[in-house]
Amino acid sequence: MTAAKLIQIPVESYELSAAIHFPINAEDKAPVMIFVHGFVGNKIGEHRMFVKAANFFSSLGYVCLRFDFSGCGESDGLYKELSFSKKVTELKAVISYISHFDEIDNRNITLVGHSLGGAVTAIVAPTLTNINKIVLWAPVARPYKDIVSITSEEAVVLAKKEGKYDFNGFEISHNFFEDLKLYSPLKTVSLYSGPLLIIHGDQDQDVPYTNADEYFHATNRAERYIIKDADHTFSSHHFEDTLFHQTNKWLKYLTLEQKTVN
Numbered sequence: 001m002t003a004a005k006l007i008q009i010p011v012e013s014y015e016l017s018a019a020i021h022f023p024i025n026a027e028d029k030a031p032v033m034i035f036v037h038g039f040v041g042n043k044i045g046e047h048r049m050f051v052k053a054a055n056f057f058s059s060l061g062y063v064c065l066r067f068d069f070s071g072c073g074e075s076d077g078l079y080k081e082l083s084f085s086k087k088v089t090e091l092k093a094v095i096s097y098i099s100h101f102d103e104i105d106n107r108n109i110t111l112v113g114h115s116l117g118g119a120v121t122a123i124v125a126p127t128l129t130n131i132n133k134i135v136l137w138a139p140v141a142r143p144y145k146d147i148v149s150i151t152s153e154e155a156v157v158l159a160k161k162e163g164k165y166d167f168n169g170f171e172i173s174h175n176f177f178e179d180l181k182l183y184s185p186l187k188t189v190s191l192y193s194g195p196l197l198i199i200h201g202d203q204d205q206d207v208p209y210t211n212a213d214e215y216f217h218a219t220n221r222a223e224r225y226i227i228k229d230a231d232h233t234f235s236s237h238h239f240e241d242t243l244f245h246q247t248n249k250w251l252k253y254l255t256l257e258q259k260t261v262n
Contacts, residue, residue, distance in 0.1 A: 004054065009067060011093040017074035018067035018094070019043060019051075021058035022103065029105035032098060033057050035066040036091060038115025038140070039147060040170045042073030045114070046233040049240060053112070056244045063104050067094055080164050080171035083179040084143055087120045092128070099130060106130055110251070115207060115232065116140045116147065122185035122215070126192040133254065134189075134196045135247055138204055138232050141211040144180040150206055186218045196222040197250045199243055201230025223250060 004019040023030060035050045037043060043066040044051055054064035069087050070077030091111075099106040110133040113121030118139025125131040140146040148156055151167050159165040159174040166172075189196070196219055200212040209226065216224045225246050230239040 004051075009094055009097045011070070011090050014070060014076035016067050016070060016076070016090060016094065017043070018065060019054070020098075021054045021064040023058045023061045023063065025061075029108075030061060030063045030103060031108040031110065032104045032106075033062045033064045033110045033112055034091075034094060034098065035064065036111060036113040036117035036121050037066075037069070037072070038113075038117045039150065040072070040079070040168065041115070041117070043068045044073070047235055047240070049114075049233065052240065053244060057248070060248065062110075063098075063101070065094070065098055078171070080173045080176075083173075083176050084116075084120065084183055085179050087116075088123055091120055091124050095124075095128060095131070108132060110135060112137065112247070114138060116143065119143050119146075119183065119185040122189040122192075123183055125194070126188055132194050133251070134192065134194065135250075136196070136198045136215060137234070137243065138200050138207055138209075139185075139198060139211055139215060140207055141186055141214050143183050143185070144177065146207050146211075147180055148177070186214055189215065190218045192219055194221065195250075195254055197247065198222065198224045199227065199246060200224070201227045201232065201234060201239065203229050204232045206232040 004021050007018050008015040009018050050066045054066055058064045068075040071079035071082040107130055109131050111121045112135040114137040118136040125134050155165040156177050164171045164173050198212040198215045200209040202209050212224045216222045227242050234240050234243045
């Protein structure tokens with residue numbers, strides 16, 4: 001296990017809070033994993049899932065970066081000012097920031113997106129040439145529909161009427177809901193030519209696990225894995241362990257396949 005180094009990533013006129021984990025015995029140019037959290041989430045994650053994931057994968061030789069979108073966790077900004085479009089801009093800024101580190105292989109970057117972060121990942125990855133692997137954990141497939149199923153239609157009505165809606169202490173703007181309608185991750189990810197892994201729990205009460213099937217059919221190089229009885233945040237040691245190890249198994253296979261080709 002490596003200690004995380006806390007950093008600030010500049011985006012326009014504000015900063016995002018992030019933590020970076022360096023492997024103890026890193027190669028000259030280590031591969032990178034960037035963890036992208038979901039709706040009203042943060043870089044720690046439920047039951048510290050992203051902390052544990054970063055520790056797990058950094059022990060295997062990856063440089064791992066986890067960060068808070070603006071208005072989340074310890075980053076600058078207010079949640080009511082956040083939108084899906086802003087998340088896209090911020091993820092691109094994070095990728096650009098870490099791509100300039102001397103310690104990393106900036107041609108070997110894996111994005112790991114959870115929930116709404118999965119949808120953001122699916123939108124961003126096809127636009128950047130240095131993203132060569134995508135992992136989606138319990139991903140949102142239709143941003144507006146999937147998020148409204150969590151907040152309720154009433155939230156949309158009230159946000160339109162009052163300009164914002166209080167969701168568990170997070171103020172969600174009317175623009176946030178409207179902006180979600182602009183994106184179609186399933187359509188955009190079809191433009192991505194790299195390998196894609198989708199892992200979902202079949203007892204996910206927040207985001208339909210059938211999303212895994214839809215992402216699987218959206219691109220030619222996808223694999224999917226369904227964890228029996230797992231919920232949206234994989235909230236047990238068994239679910240979490242399966243999540244990490246299945247992801248690593250897939251990554252190792254791709255690495256071996258690439259070495260065989262070369």
